Amino acid sequence: MYSDKVMDHFQNPRNVGKMEDADIIGEVGNPTCGDIIKVYMKIEDDHIKDIKFSTFGCGAAVATSSMVTELVKGKSLDDALKVSKDQVAEALDGLPPAKMHCSNLAADAIKDAIEKYRSDSEEKDEE
Amino acid sequence: MDKRYYFDHAATTPIDEKVFQEMEPFLTEEFGNPSSIYQEGQKANQTIMEAREKVQDLINAEDSREIIFTGSGTEADNLAIKGVAMALKDKGKHIITSEIEHHAVLHTCEFMEKHLGFDVTYLEVDGDGFIDLEDLENSIRDDTILITIMMANNEIGTIQPVKEIAEIAKDHEVYFHTDAVQAAGQIEVDVQELGVDLLTLSAHKINGPKGVGALYVKKGVKLIPQMNGGAQERKRRGGTENLAGIVGFGKAAELARKRLPEKQKKLIKLRDKIISNIEENISKAILNGPRGDKRLPNNVNFCFRYIEGESILLNLDFLGIAASSGSACTSGSLEPSHVLLSLGMSHEVAHGSLRISLGYNTTEEEVDYLLDKLPGVIQKIRDMSPLYDG
DSSP states (O other): OOOHHHHHHHHSOTTBSOOTTOSEEEEEEETTTTEEEEEEEEEETTEEEEEEEEEESOHHHHHHHHHHHHHHTTOBHHHHHTOOHHHHHHHTTOOOHHHHHHSOOHHHHHHHHHHHHHHHHHHHHHO | OOOOEEOBTTTOOOOOHHHHHHHGGGGTTOOOOTTOSSHHHHHHHHHHHHHHHHHHHHHTOSOGGGEEEESOHHHHHHHHHHHHHHHTTTTOOEEEEETTOOHHHHHHHHHHHHHHOOEEEEEOBOTTSOBOHHHHHHHOOTTEEEEEOOSBOTTTOBBOOHHHHHHHHHHTTOEEEEEOTTTBTTBOOOHHHHTOSEEEEEGGGGTSOSSOEEEEEOTTOOOOOSSOSSSHHHHTSOSOOOHHHHHHHHHHHHHHHHHHHHHHHHHHHHHHHHHHHHHHHSTTEEEOSOOGGGBOTTEEEEEETTSOHHHHHHHHHHTTEEOBOOOGGGTTSSSOOHHHHHTTOOHHHHTTEEEEEOOTTOOHHHHHHHHHHHHHHHHHHHHHOTTOOO
16 A cells, blocks of 8 residues: 555654754644654754654654655755645655545644744744 | 564464365365355355364364355454444444454444444453453443454454453343454364353454355344345355365364364464563563463464564564564554553554564474574664664
C-alpha cells in the first residue's frame, strides 16, 4: 500500500533524532489519534540551518516527517512556510488516501515551529 | 523468497497439505451439484454428509444435522443473531452481547438496533477481558431473546466462562450463541458439555480453506433462514454448496481434533516462553489479556509504550516476520482496537499493540528468531518517538 519512497523514508529516516540546543521546537498531533510529530530547528539569518524530528505514529507519519525535513532544510523561513502537505505527499510518490488526512501532519509541525519562533522574536523585540 | 516467519494464525492459517489433497478432486473432476439426482450429484451429496460428520465430531454435536455450512464465520454469526431475532421477535426484542466481540457480532447487533428496532446491551469486561456473570444475569429482561458472547477473544485470547453463561441463559430460557471461531482447534469445544444453543466456526482458522464456515444449531432451536433460495442445508441456507470448501473444512476439523492435545501442549509452552521473554527483555511492555489456562494457547498480545503498532508491523515485515496490531492505522479507522479500549486502556497505549498468534506448525526456532529481533525493533521505533525519554 505504500510507495517505495515512503518505505525508504520509513526505513531510513533522514534527520531523525532530538536536538538538545534547538532554537525552536514545533509540535502537532496528539496521542489519541495516534500521531505526534515534533521538529527541532536551528535558525540562522532567517534560514533553517539544521532540523531534526521525532515522531510517534505509523509508517506514513514517519515518512512524511523525514521528507518534510529534507524539503525545508536550508530554506528561508518564508519558503519553508510554503511547503504544503500535498507537496510532501507528492515528493513521496503519493500516500494511501486514508493516510492523507490522518498522518500527513509534518508540514503543520514546520509551520508551528516557525510561527512560534516569530512570535518569540516579536516578544523579545518588545522587551 | 527469503524465509518468512508467520505469526498471524489468528488472522488466517495456511491450508494443510492433507486438506488440500482432499479438496483437489472436488475442484476438478468431482464437480457434481449435491442437489442433483444422478450419480455425480449423489456422490457430492454423500461427500458433504461425511464432511458434516467430521465437523460434528470436532464440537461433539449430538447430530450432524445440527451443522449448517455457511460462506464464512461472519455469515454464521449473522445467521445466528438475525435468525433467532426474527424467529423470536414477537417474544421480545432485547439481545445481550459484550463490548469485545468480533465485528461480525458487534456490527450485526448494531444493525439490529438501527434497522430492526432491537435493544442491545453491551456488557463491559474487566481488565483481562472477562465479562461479569452477575452483570450478565442482571441484564436479562423479560424481553431478552438472545445472549451472544464469544468463546475466546481474537485479539487478547481471553476464554470466557461459556459453560456458566449457558447455565444462566438456560435458567432464564434465553438462547445462547457463542462465536467459537478462535477457540475451535485451540481448546476443547464440546457443545453438549458447554450447553450452548448456537455456535460459530470457521474453516480457515484451523488450516482449512477460506470461504467456508458453519453454524451449530441445537435441535429444536428456532431459526429463520437469512439466505433464501433452494432447499440446501435443510432449507436453512440456500445456495449451491461450496463443495471443495466443505470437504476441506471436514478434513481440517478431523485433523484439528486429532492434533488438539499435542498442539495445545506445544503452543502453551511457546506462548509462555514468548511472554516471559518479552517481559524480561523489553521495558514498559504490558501483556493484554489473562495468563494461564484462561488464555488461548496460541495468543500473545502486548502493548509497547511510546510507539505505534503499524511501525512495529512494518519493521517486523522487513525482517520476514508477519504479525498484527490493534492500532488504528492498521484497521482503516482512526480508532484503535475496541477490545483494548474496553480493557480500560488509553488511546495512546492501545495504538502500540502487537498480536503474535501461533499455529500448529510454528517451531521453537521461529519463535527464537522473533524473540531475537523484537527488542531491536521496539528500541529503534522508541528512539524515534517524542514520547520516549530513553
